[in-house]
Amino acid sequence: MTTFTVPARKLNTGAVTPGVALGCAAGFTVEDIIGSKAWFLTAIKAGYRFFDTAQVYGTEQTLGDAIRESGIRREEVTVLTKLAWHRCEYIERAFNESLKALGMDYVDLYLLHFPQSVQYPTGYDVPMDFDTILHGFKVLDKPDFHDNWAQLEKFYEAGKAKAIGVSNFSVKTLEALSRTAKITPAVNQVEMSPYLAQNDLVEYCKDKGIVIMAYSPSGHEKVRNDPVIIGLAKKYDVSPNQIIMAWHVARGVIPVPKSADPGRQIENITLPELSPEEVITISALDRNERIINKPGPDGVLYGWTKEQYGWA
Ligand SMILES: NC(=O)c1ccc[n+]([C@@H]2O[C@H](COP(=O)([O-])OP(=O)(O)OC[C@H]3O[C@@H](n4cnc5c(N)ncnc54)[C@H](OP(=O)(O)O)[C@@H]3O)[C@@H](O)[C@H]2O)c1
Numbered sequence: 001m002t003t004f005t006v007p008a009r010k011l012n013t014g015a016v017t018p019g020v021a022l023g024c025a026a027g028f029t030v031e032d033i034i035g036s037k038a039w040f041l042t043a044i045k046a047g048y049r050f051f052d053t054a055q056v057y058g059t060e061q062t063l064g065d066a067i068r069e070s071g072i073r074r075e076e077v078t079v080l081t082k083l084a085w086h087r088c089e090y091i092e093r094a095f096n097e098s099l100k101a102l103g104m105d106y107v108d109l110y111l112l113h114f115p116q117s118v119q120y121p122t123g124y125d126v127p128m129d130f131d132t133i134l135h136g137f138k139v140l141d142k143p144d145f146h147d148n149w150a151q152l153e154k155f156y157e158a159g160k161a162k163a164i165g166v167s168n169f170s171v172k173t174l175e176a177l178s179r180t181a182k183i184t185p186a187v188n189q190v191e192m193s194p195y196l197a198q199n200d201l202v203e204y205c206k207d208k209g210i211v212i213m214a215y216s217p218s219g220h221e222k223v224r225n226d227p228v229i230i231g232l233a234k235k236y237d238v239s240p241n242q243i244i245m246a247w248h249v250a251r252g253v254i255p256v257p258k259s260a261d262p263g264r265q266i267e268n269i270t271l272p273e274l275s276p277e278e279v280i281t282i283s284a285l286d287r288n289e290r291i292i293n294k295p296g297p298d299g300v301l302y303g304w305t306k307e308q309y310g311w312a
Pocket residue numbers: 022023024025026052053113167168189190214215216217218219220239241242256257258259260261264265267268292
């Protein structure tokens with residue numbers, strides 16, 4: 001297989017980031033979270049220098065510990081974390097707790113995890129049971145994402161967040177945000193895979209200078225088992241995941257694959273160079289299908305309708 005070096009990406013702040021980021025969601029048990037440090041260390045050894053965590057993943061501390069233990073310098077890594085959707089009423093506290101958990105005095109990227117702000121009966125704290133986490137919240141009218149973004153702008157201006165961005169935004173919500181924002185988001189992190197190619201969003205963000213990061217970038221077994229993907233994997237003698245990551249990179253998107261396995265971590269940054277025709281063939285697999293964050297039969301996901309998200 002001929003591989004190529006994944007190109008670095010330039011953000012609208014001028015900062016340069018690696019072209020692939022490691023997904024740092026580890027699962028929700030204490031064992032999962034404590035165990036994440038070991039696979040963060042193997043990822044650093046494999047060459048990852050861009051890490052995607054979030055306050056709700058609970059892995060900020062293990063990530064910070066792994067980075068320090070690895071011996072690499074703080075300036076060599078791009079660390080991204082996200083504001084939990086139920087902490088929009090307490091943004092300053094949440095941001096400072098993220099820095100404390102990471103053991104860092106700044107983050108490279110700070111994102112609004114979702115466009116909506118919600119409130120749990122437990123206030124700042126995460127409820128203890130999963131059902132309440134997923135369904136037991138109230139969606140707030142205020143603060144809205146305009147208010148939340150204005151808070152992130154302050155962290156940027158103070159140099160505590162070197163860049164700021166959003167997640168789970170669409171053309172519709174980005175357009176709305178642009179009417180009140182002083183600063184254009186540096187990134188928009190969204191679910192994206194060959195079955196959810198979102199060509200319109202890719203074009204829109206390219207035009208506005210917003211880098212797209214693809215979460216759940218493989219589309220999991222469903223997309224890995226697609227015959228077109230398998231055919232190309234055989235042609236290049238690589239795994240289906242490598243074909244999918246190469247497709248993202250060819251489109252100028254930063255994929256955020258997660259793997260706890262040292263061999264698969266290396267695979268996900270060792271990519272074949274697809275031809276332009278192959279990129280088009282993979283993009284044509286699009287079915288506008290969300291696999292991870294999927295609205296229910298009522299068209300609602302986490303208290304917002306598809307229309308509110310701006311999802312067709
Ligand atoms: N912003 C948001 O709202 C949001 C939402 C969801 C996720 N995320 C971010 O996106 C990251 C990735 O999400 P994800 O875990 O759904 O993505 P993914 O990378 O598409 O899928 C991970 C799954 O694929 C397996 N895998 C990884 N590499 C593989 C390979 N080369 N061959 C075969 N299987 C492979 C992993 O298993 P092994 O670990 O065993 O290899 C794991 O089961 C998260 O960690 C998080 O950082 C963000």
